Amino acid sequence: MQKGRKILVEALKILKVPAEKEAIDRTVEFVEHFHLVNQNLNLSAHKNREAILVNLVIDSLTLLTVESFAKSQLDKAIDVGSGGGIPGIPLAIFRPATHFVLLESKSKKCLFLEEVIAKLNLSNVSVICARAEDAAREKSLRENFDTVLSKALAPLNVALEITIPFLKTGKSAFFYKGLRYFQELKDAEGALKILGCKARKIWEIDVPWTDRKNYLIEIEKCMPTPSHLPRKAGLPQKKPLS
Numbered sequence: 001m002q003k004g005r006k007i008l009v010e011a012l013k014i015l016k017v018p019a020e021k022e023a024i025d026r027t028v029e030f031v032e033h034f035h036l037v038n039q040n041l042n043l044s045a046h047k048n049r050e051a052i053l054v055n056l057v058i059d060s061l062t063l064l065t066v067e068s069f070a071k072s073q074l075d076k077a078i079d080v081g082s083g084g085g086i087p088g089i090p091l092a093i094f095r096p097a098t099h100f101v102l103l104e105s106k107s108k109k110c111l112f113l114e115e116v117i118a119k120l121n122l123s124n125v126s127v128i129c130a131r132a133e134d135a136a137r138e139k140s141l142r143e144n145f146d147t148v149l150s151k152a153l154a155p156l157n158v159a160l161e162i163t164i165p166f167l168k169t170g171k172s173a174f175f176y177k178g179l180r181y182f183q184e185l186k187d188a189e190g191a192l193k194i195l196g197c198k199a200r201k202i203w204e205i206d207v208p209w210t211d212r213k214n215y216l217i218e219i220e221k222c223m224p225t226p227s228h229l230p231r232k233a234g235l236p237q238k239k240p241l242s
């Protein structure tokens with residue numbers, strides 16, 4: 001994966017993210033493990049190593065260029081619907097002082113996450129295998145994170161209901177979105193109001209080695225989440241807040 005290493009180093013230069021050799025080694029190793037199990041577990045439609053590196057890993061790292069993420073003291077972060085560890089694992093490699101919880105409902109994916117965390121020796125990452133709607137009712141998880149992240153979990157109006165309950169009041173969540181971000185934000189106006197949140201900023205970041213941008217929607221939580229939310233598992237998807 002010599003070529004992959006060069007691609008990663010160049011991407012980090014473009015993003016102006018300083019990186020130690022250990023972080024680069026771990027990231028390359030993560031791509032190897034991801035690639036190995038991807039066929040069986042169907043973690044992603046990106047099947048070759050370089051596509052995984054660029055479209056999943058480097059894509060995840062674009063958040064490191066966002067001032068309100070990069071410059072904030074974040075003790076605890078949660079990646080909801082983490083799948084194969086995207087964006088949580090690449091971010092955890094580059095932010096070792098933050099503890100990342102990867103929340104994922106599929107047990108086979110959770111098993112992969114546990115294995116890869118052990119292989120990479122990542123002491124700042126843990127896995128919770130549960131549905132977000134259920135986990136958000138746990139006292140130890142609710143309103144307990146300094147930031148919440150999610151990529152490709154659900155449309156924003158659905159994702160908000162099942163992620164915002166984890167966030168402390170006054171803090172920001174970040175949603176990785178594509179070109180449809182504007183419509184998603186419009187469709188989420190009702191959910192934002194009910195959840196006591198506001199859109200703080202859309203961060204547009206060029207993804208190195210691609211011709212596309214990431215649209216990172218930063219949502220600020222202004223009030224504690226009403227106690228009846230999220231609704232029981234399945235309902236947020238079936239009947240999004242409006």
Ligand SMILES: C[S@@+](CC[C@H](N)C(=O)[O-])C[C@H]1O[C@@H](n2cnc3c(N)ncnc32)[C@H](O)[C@@H]1O
Pocket residue numbers: 043044056080081082083084085086087103104105106109130131132133150151152153162
């Ligand atoms: C399309 S995948 C995206 C995975 C990863 N974030 C990525 O971008 O590659 C969505 C993931 O969210 C998980 N998921 C969906 N709904 C969930 C829920 N309510 N609670 C926890 N995980 C959920 C799925 O099992 C799946 O692994």
